Amino acid sequence: MKQKMFFVKISTILLLSSALFGLFVPKTAHAEDIVDITRAAGYTVNGIYRPKASIIIDATNGNVLWEDNPDLPWSPASTSKMMTVYLAFEAMEQGKFNLDTTITATETHAKISRIHALSNNKIVAGVDYPIRELLSMIIVPSSNVATVMLANLISNNDEAAFVQMMNDKCAELGMSNSMFYNCSGAQISSFQGYYAPIGIDPNADNQSSARDLSIMTYNMLKKYPEILEYTKSPVVTVMSGTPYAETFETYNHSLEGAMYSFQGMDGLKTGSSPTANFNYIGTAKRGDTSLIEVILGAGNWADQAGEHERHPFGNAILERAFSTYEYKKLLSKGSNQIDGKEISLAQDFYGVVPKNSTPKFTLENNQLLLNNGLAQVSEKIPAQSVEYTEKQPSQGSNNNKKETTKKENTTMTDSELPIIEYVVSAMVAILGGIFMVLTPMTRRPAHGRRARHSTGMRPLFLLGLILLASGITLGVLSWQMGTWFPFQF
Template identity: 50%
Template sequence: MKKRNVLLKFSSLVLALGYLSGIFTAVNAYAQEDILTVTQNAGYQTDEFYKPKASIVIEAQTGQVLWADNPDLKWNPASIAKLMSVYLVFEAMEKGQFTLNTMVKATESDQAISQIYELSNNSIVAGVEYPVKDLLYATLVQSSNVATVMLANLVTANDEAKFIHMMNDKAKELGMTNSTFYNCSGAETGSFNGYYKPEGIDQNADNVTTARDLAILSYHLLKNYPDTVTYTSPTQITIMENTPYAEVLENHNYSLPGLAYGYEGADGLKTGSSPSGGFNYAATAKREDTRLIEVVLGVGDWEDQEGELQRHAFGNAIFDQAFATYEYKKLLSKGNNTISQEEVILDQDFYGVIQRNTTPNFKLSADKVEMETGLTEVSPTIKAPSVSFKYAKKLKALQNSALLKTGKKKNVFSTFFINGLFIILGLLFLALSKLFKKEPTSNKKNKFNLLFILGILLVLAGIASSVYTVVIGPWI
């Protein structure tokens, strides 16, 4: 018997170890399929040299993280910083400070900045007026530094330092906890040859952020200002049309459909590159009802310009994996549903992110229906999808109570009418009792007593039934 118990314990130990080993193997296998492996398996030619330093993919409606690799690494985003400047421009327009058609007159400094060879720019001529709309295209399509400076100065009435403080304040407000901005365009302030010099700001500092923070920024930008993709999606566009200053701008986002790494559904957001940051990429793409946002940082090395293309290979590959694995769709319809064996009524349709070909699990929390996905939000400031509900049984009871009250209300008029008749009849009998009081005979006196008592009783009955009707409800 003792030997048998030992064998049973040994067998249980072997099974437990085998189970744990299986889990470890599965986790280890998943961990080994990093972004380089995913990209190579997707058919792109790349190697370890170009592997991004950080990356993230989130779903654009919910902010839930679908992929993350070193997302909190602090990094120089280069021109992706322009997204924050654009956010503040859209916000200023929302407040009514100016419109897309507001004309911005170029200064001598603006023209000088546009001629700095080392900076990405479009042509700007001093004294010429440029519409805000065209400056947005120049900022987001051409990655123009001078156009970004002109827009920033428009927002703050040429207070360059104020705009930098606004960028940092907005970063905190949006939940970008690892971001600090020192310039509005992504290029070091010192590279502007003194034509752009925010007072009190470190002239040689690079902007610092993370893949997560840029995903948070992109999430809020697309959520609050969805027209952003209007300015990030053109592969080519002409600004200042029908003027002597017309200029064709070319987009460096090669994942836009029709370009070198064209990706189905891609329509933005922004690329960025610098000697210290390598090649970076913030992108969004939509397929059916699912829109994704991704950020890829630190691809390759500035000395090897192949990184400009390789960033799109990595971006496309993790987009592919996320689109193939997840979808955003309607999961529950407004109205009657059964959740956790409870009959509930939803106030509206429930949309959320779910792994394809799986059945979602829902839970009731306070007055909200939530979904158990195992996914986390990119920021604590973004709440997981939920929808308000009411318990069907309680609601039915309340409705029945309301119907009962409605039925009673219909009888109130009739009840008060009868109550009034009692009182009127009682008063009539009291009046008659006074008439009969004048008669000298004892028989008349008996009639007087009877009428008086009956009148009093009817009046009291009418008053009592009226009080009952007001306090409790109709008695008929």
Template identity: 40%
Template sequence: MMQILFRSFLSVLLLSILMSTPAYAKSPVEIANEQGAQMGAQYEPNGTIVIAQKNGQVLYSDDPTIKWPPASMSKLMTIYLVYEAMDQGKFNKQTEVTVNQKFYEISQLPMLSNNHLRLGARYTVDELLQTSITASSNSTTYMLSSLVNKNDTQFIDLMNKTAEDLHMKDTHYYNPVGAPNNLMRQYKAEGYPEDEDNISSAKDYAILTQHLLNRHPDILNYTKKAEVTVKKGTQDEETFHTYNHSLEGAKLGYKGVDGLKTGSSDTAGFNTTITGQKNDFRIVLVMMGVMDWYDPPAEFNRNIMANAIMDEVYNRYSIKKVLSKGKHTFGDEEVYVHNDLYDIVDKEHKGTFHYKDGLVHYDYKRQFVDSDYQPPTVKYENYRHYAIRTFIHDYYGWIISGVILSLLAGTLLLIYSFKPHYFRDLWNK
């Protein structure tokens, strides 16, 4: 009897879990293979997620909370903090940083992605941002972080505090750049273990990217370039090509993709954070852990899968006007909706409208990347109240004039009723 009850309980629990979350039955490899990719299961990522940039709605997910090294995608947090510091007026894009001994020696460390720095050369923040993003240079990323805080340990503390503030629950940083900490050698930050990797998850990097794009959309002016040249016409001139193969103009370019950042290492495999826009619908895709680093096809399979998933998402979801401004019936009540309501429409789930406390939203079974995110809303009110208020507003001048004239006429009639001879005398004169 107890076994039957226990099995029934497990069945109900499993059913409730399945019914409470959207089903994403197909894995990235399966989606890619359905589109003709023919890749093996060994390329299955360790975690993938796609969200809507505007409101954080989850559009696709596959193990999005598995903890994994972000590798050079760590630089997105450093860049986020650089933009935040610029907003606070600490420096601007034309601020220059000199290549000192520390930055030069970091550029010479083996096994790290870098550019060729010359001791004493000067780079603007604008140049450093472009080099850190496109070339994924660790040395120029350290040059940027030094503007926010010259103390590496304190800067990493700030990275971790910011991750906590943004609800990135699976994330912990050990350096600003994403290389395994043991590769930083003498430049490992004091107080942080030597043999640790930065750690995060696809979900957390979707959260970070959504905040970065919402607060600092200028980042796209750097991430959208498939090829860049910095320090042009000087002895320090260098040209870099993007590692984001899904970027428009790149090897596996996808229409509308204009960012953001890849990350790879022998411990992380191949990661990518991508954003793109079609028909005013911007999405963010994060894919982590396409293994392995020593297998050349893995780097491009990462983007083949990403492109296939974006196809699936754009075919299923779109942004549409779901409710027009104007008069509507809600139950037995007539209401007036003050603005057009635009929301994400899912072909697989029909929505209904939810009216409560003067706000209406489009409601269907969906998830958001963080509990702080909600569907978009517009204001509504009782139509009769709206009609009365609008009539008063539109005819305010006439109403006031009418009231004044009525009061004046009433006063004259009152005077006439008690002193009619005043009016006869006035008429005779």
């Protein structure tokens, strides 16, 4: 009987300890399976189309709202073309050309446009194609020849140099899992010799990840939001009013008005190949909340239904993100009370927080920190900053106040977590557990023939139970309220 009671107590303590330490695990961006979320959203999907990787980030601050294998190396396929578009807008910003600049198509361009294994549009040798038209050709029908034409303009026809520009941009943006071998996402060998960057493996696939593609998109839209003008329409006509006009329907079936129309979807690009299966980058905005999502590796190339099946998954997790989080003003310009201190903000402070929640802030190391529990998608994308002035009473006078102006840098750090509080809670709980294990159940003093069957608990065992319960309670409070311990080390 004693042995049985001992094992009962051990099992109880282990279960309670597991629950306690489970509170200390950092919050993840998701806790549910993407297939279950998609079905719960009302879509009928087969698990065989499950994406290999996905991510959703806030397009304003770069907070990660959802992630599933975000760093899995994967072929981006034609979503690679958005890096070429990025570099084109950067070149225009530098004054190298503009949207009205034209490229005269060559016979080589015309031959590339006739390679049926590649996604393309008709290009006629001798015709002048404005940059604005090439951008639409690249983004909507995913034209490989238009991508090559634009890349060659940017690099002065040095194809290998342009690929190096792509990889240099990856390094600049912090896309650490990315490597480009071509400008469009199609292997060099598929161009039948008409596009052949010198010194680059013709059979190599571009490589990236869901995280890296979201970083690229975040930076691109921050600098060149006008790109969305080319991505938001489900149907576009290029070279309108000329003999070379063509009309295309988007492959982004989540755009408003398309097959899987999603409210607020305004871009961005799809991609597919035998090695990548079906990918897409989506951007959407509702109110002040703008989100970026990346879906990689949905379905299988042998089953072309994956082109459509990737979108229910993307729509479902994007809807979940919009339903859970919002970007809004958290603190107004001027005087604010934070942690018992009076600070004055030079401007309104915005951020992403769970809906119907009270924002939590911490003043620490001369920083105003937003404790929203969300990580930044990249170390190179810091949280928003704002200047503030802290007012402190000077010694010997209640009327004179010393003002110190500080620059906020709200990059999330480990110091935001209530580590000391967690340690204290754990120590209290563990101490209680030790008391409970080492203190055996006992009998009350015998008073009569049947009294020896009446049991009770020794005071030390009862104290252990109280300490264990107290430790768990403190852990819950730390998780909900953040720091509360009066001393910091």
